[in-house]
Amino acid sequence: MWSNSLGKAFTVTCFGESHGPGVGATVDGCPAGLSLTIEDLQQALDLRIPQEKEVVSTRREPDTVEIFSGVFQDYTTGAPITLNIRNRDAKSSDYEQLKDVVRPGHADYPAKVKYGGFSDYRGGGRLSGRMTAAFVVAGAIARKVLSRSGVEVLAYTREIGGVRLETLPNPDDARKVTYENSMRCPDPVAAEEMRDAVLSAKADGDSVGGVVECTALNLPVGVGEPLFDALDSELAKILFGIPAVKGVEFGAGFQASRLRGSENNDQYEIKEGRITTLTNNSGGVLGGMSSGMPLLLRVAFKPPSSIAKAQKSVDVSRMEETSLSVQGRHDPCVVPKAVPVVQAMVAIGLVDLMIRGGIIPRVLKS
Amino acid sequence: MWSNSLGKAFTVTCFGESHGPGVGATVDGCPAGLSLTIEDLQQALDLRIPQEKEVVSTRREPDTVEIFSGVFQDYTTGAPITLNIRNRDAKSSDYEQLKDVVRPGHADYPAKVKYGGFSDYRGGGRLSGRMTAAFVVAGAIARKVLSRSGVEVLAYTREIGGVRLETLPNPDDARKVTYENSMRCPDPVAAEEMRDAVLSAKADGDSVGGVVECTALNLPVGVGEPLFDALDSELAKILFGIPAVKGVEFGAGFQASRLRGSENNDQYEIKEGRITTLTNNSGGVLGGMSSGMPLLLRVAFKPPSSIAKAQKSVDVSRMEETSLSVQGRHDPCVVPKAVPVVQAMVAIGLVDLMIRGGIIPRVLKS
């Protein structure tokens, strides 16, 4: 079966194509009584794409979002909230070359096989980064819901093109500095180096990848439904739904597999009357539940597949080998654009689990 | 809501505790007409735990599995298959110390908070590695279903305690050598070094982690349901359901984030009339669907949390700091035991997606 819905209690059903009428999402299960205006959503949408034109591909006209249902007198009603973002400035002609020649690293080939040749191939169609616009507006709702419980989700670039922010940034930098540069990095110096890596790849007709890190502060203890809808399980699933993701890890992650137990275990202490741990190698997840420490996860993004450099490919209708140099505007790096997407997706996952856990009520009272 | 079921078409509902009557699973949605005997399941169960007593903790009496429903005259009927494995040799007395003192790195603390003090704390109760016995027998059914489509899942140890098998093993070694040593590693030389690392940690009252790698061969193109029940999304979710997992990556994984697009893209060619790629950095997943290349993924396991070394902890009923040295039999490394579990879980995920995709029929005809 197809599957374009996330969540069980706070569900997000996503629809649309890169070059069709538009993209959007229906959020079902949002608590009633949340103050929600079009500005809340538009603001999130406006931050989605860095302003600096050199480092990202962007459509010329900015996106605008419509609330089609579920909000009455500026409050959510408990009914499903449908959000529509119309496509404009979509140049379908760019994509005619891709009707038969499959792009290396893209979903073109399996999509063609799976959907019997009926899938919309323009700009990746359904399997396009364009979908993330819908994720971001749905995530803006989730983040507002979380804020009512005091939970804050912060995502930022940890690494781009091999340039890595060596130390964990403090939340204040993550909160304030991230959106001040086009790399979405909480450290302006590292951001500059990352930008150089992106521009250098771009100059070569090539692309670079990177790592987005995300933290959630003030999560209560016990969020997550073991065994199988565990906190890490659910977030991992959601995060792999973002295009170009190749790895997800929590806390010390893959590095934990190289530590000894005595190094990796987060020992307990009591601080200001509250149980806490000396370290956070677990990334705030124990046995699939939040531990009360900050949630910490990292998401690896591969370099964008669409590059100007010539690559070997195949024309699937003629079954002939060919060479392909992907034309048109393309991102030399998706990581900066991915930062608000990771933030949105983590927020969506947390709200779903917190409603399921009975932590977020169905009606938010003022 | 609690959640102890995996899958939508081929569902596995898992139940039981480490020190209760037993553990088990109900497999619902298994195609009718699969030849299935108790020996098929017992054989998988027997391979679960390496024979070498030095490297693993093990209960003294071997496990036996009962088929409670869903099989008639040695064939599956299409009805739910319930499998029960009774616990024996469970020493509950070992765990009385843990009633109030929470073990660092374990789920004790969030479980106590979430379940209001009612959870079974003996041996981790529900949140115990013991559950993986149920995963393995359910996975044995999934693997038999896959074999009817020619799909083979192979898991093996790639890294333990910092000792890493440098090159990707060939499938033949993975198939034949893996279960010949107690490290479950397809390379006997690396296995020996890994074993040293495990025994050295054990001697120190400590533990080590590692990485399990898993491949699936002969997957058809198009397995996986984008956007959100994608091949990588579903497998990642399932794999994080295994205790001690801290990271999951596909193909080049986190390393892909350090490559350029021209390096990471898997270029296409035609080989023996079939579309294939020169490299497999994608790990056989494109746009959330199988690409026709071998599926390749890695799972990071943290070092076991139960160690003899003294650690700082907290007595949660008295709200007092204390020191804890976890007594009893404990694994110095879970990676060898995790190999058949990863294999089982990947098989379960693949069958679910292949039934959903209409690739595996509801009735298997001979």
Added chain:
Amino acid sequence: MWSNSLGKAFTVTCFGESHGPGVGATVDGCPAGLSLTIEDLQQALDLRIPQEKEVVSTRREPDTVEIFSGVFQDYTTGAPITLNIRNRDAKSSDYEQLKDVVRPGHADYPAKVKYGGFSDYRGGGRLSGRMTAAFVVAGAIARKVLSRSGVEVLAYTREIGGVRLETLPNPDDARKVTYENSMRCPDPVAAEEMRDAVLSAKADGDSVGGVVECTALNLPVGVGEPLFDALDSELAKILFGIPAVKGVEFGAGFQASRLRGSENNDQYEIKEGRITTLTNNSGGVLGGMSSGMPLLLRVAFKPPSSIAKAQKSVDVSRMEETSLSVQGRHDPCVVPKAVPVVQAMVAIGLVDLMIRGGIIPRVLKS
């Protein structure tokens, strides 16, 4: 949790309010390769409301539907299909009286309690017959999918205001005559009597109910997933999702409970080389699966709750008893409007179960 989605494989997520921007639905899981144009949907929408103004309440301007996603070059792509129907001609002012006074027989009171006073009360808001416009267009897609398997769903009025069509109509009348009269009844004579009953109630400021019957022809044997997603279970659930439904029965239904086994059992015979039954008291459902005989079910609709006659009610904000005469345009009977809705809902349920059963493929080839 809220729940505005139907189905597991062919899912319909419904959104919108009576007096907001509009209503709509997202169909996820529609097979790729179905020819689908806006005319297919508009035609279904145009038949939704009988033309005769005396017997129904209707908005002045006709509805138009937009395909927002999932269709490319007049074929479904396998991506989610979002359908939007904008509201026009909605007189919100009619409803200010209902902000605090709850209408007998309506959902006003429980909705107010459940959603903490945040629900949109205008015209019933989310809980309005208006939603059925979305059901009908989603159902039009389902019916097109079914037609590819030769399955036809026919609904019609069996009873209105106590006037009952005594004999089961033949499929040809159901197919041709139903939409020729404003009662949606396959018998023109009975239709005339029903119309009198409706107009008589209307003249009294009152309303009448009735029964819609629905049959599905050429269903293959074995549709339905026992035990719990059985054919009758799933259809009953879906049908109770239609406003004003108070009962659902299959075949002989409640009457079967008054028969003896020897009367009620449908005995088998072989006819033209095919196994068939002498009677169809089962309504084509045995053990939750289709039997190969025509599916036959009936749905009881209560008389509309909005009536001009004065009724006792309560002002919930003042907690005072009051009298209410519901003003505005209201249906004296919803049965004629319900006929295409029942047809749509049954079709949606059947497609879902047929995809789940592997009977309808994921890609429809021409």
Added chain:
Amino acid sequence: MWSNSLGKAFTVTCFGESHGPGVGATVDGCPAGLSLTIEDLQQALDLRIPQEKEVVSTRREPDTVEIFSGVFQDYTTGAPITLNIRNRDAKSSDYEQLKDVVRPGHADYPAKVKYGGFSDYRGGGRLSGRMTAAFVVAGAIARKVLSRSGVEVLAYTREIGGVRLETLPNPDDARKVTYENSMRCPDPVAAEEMRDAVLSAKADGDSVGGVVECTALNLPVGVGEPLFDALDSELAKILFGIPAVKGVEFGAGFQASRLRGSENNDQYEIKEGRITTLTNNSGGVLGGMSSGMPLLLRVAFKPPSSIAKAQKSVDVSRMEETSLSVQGRHDPCVVPKAVPVVQAMVAIGLVDLMIRGGIIPRVLKS
């Protein structure tokens, strides 16, 4: 896909066959902290089958239930609760005649087609009334959970073999008298007439059907998740999962379709400071949510299909017409046995919706 699970938050996964090792259920999502002993379950199981041997078919040895998981120190832990009931006294030899000859009114024929001849045909196999033993013990847990919220579910026989209890019984009779007679009827006089009808049918080698009525008292307002997981939708779905059910109606039900709006609407008044209605034609359901009035529903059961009287049938392997007189012990009427099953199923549905609605907490504190 197969489907043997009910519910979303409080899920019941049912397994087993009539003549295999046993039947059982896994309840996942039960709140932690519920006092639960084997006696609670055994007591419910003991009431399942009337003692009077003349009116029911029964196995000779009584059933006993085992708690396999999820309960620790006589309290639920929040982990899945698996309940096993082993089969004894199953005479498989009785059923060899049914391997190829399909019983009229039974699921034999569609099951054979759907499951490719692999289904267990002994005693109906998976599709047997035997499954209801598992429903009853799962329901006993649900009823205990409900009792913590003051909600009581009462089911009883309203009609058997055309003998109908004319007036709605009062809750006290329903509570006390129902299990005092073998008809499970709250009126002893009507019970006697019903018994005569059953015995008369039995004497003729025939069977009779009837109607079970069920009420739930003290339900809070707002239980049910519109649009599609509405209170009536969910209960109807669950109830059609009981073998032999052909119709479900709420409140005035089918009769409501013959009333006028002014008769059927339940007008509001204030009584003892509480909003209530003068009548309860809605059966306590408005817009898919509980209204605060008693839930009231009726379930139509067909006469049992297994009768001694000769019927026309077909040998499906030879494709030949034949005559069948079903031998062995069979129920002349399932209604008395169905009473505790309806009660159990309604309780299961209510707990699921009340947890989903945030009304029942995840941990029950004493």
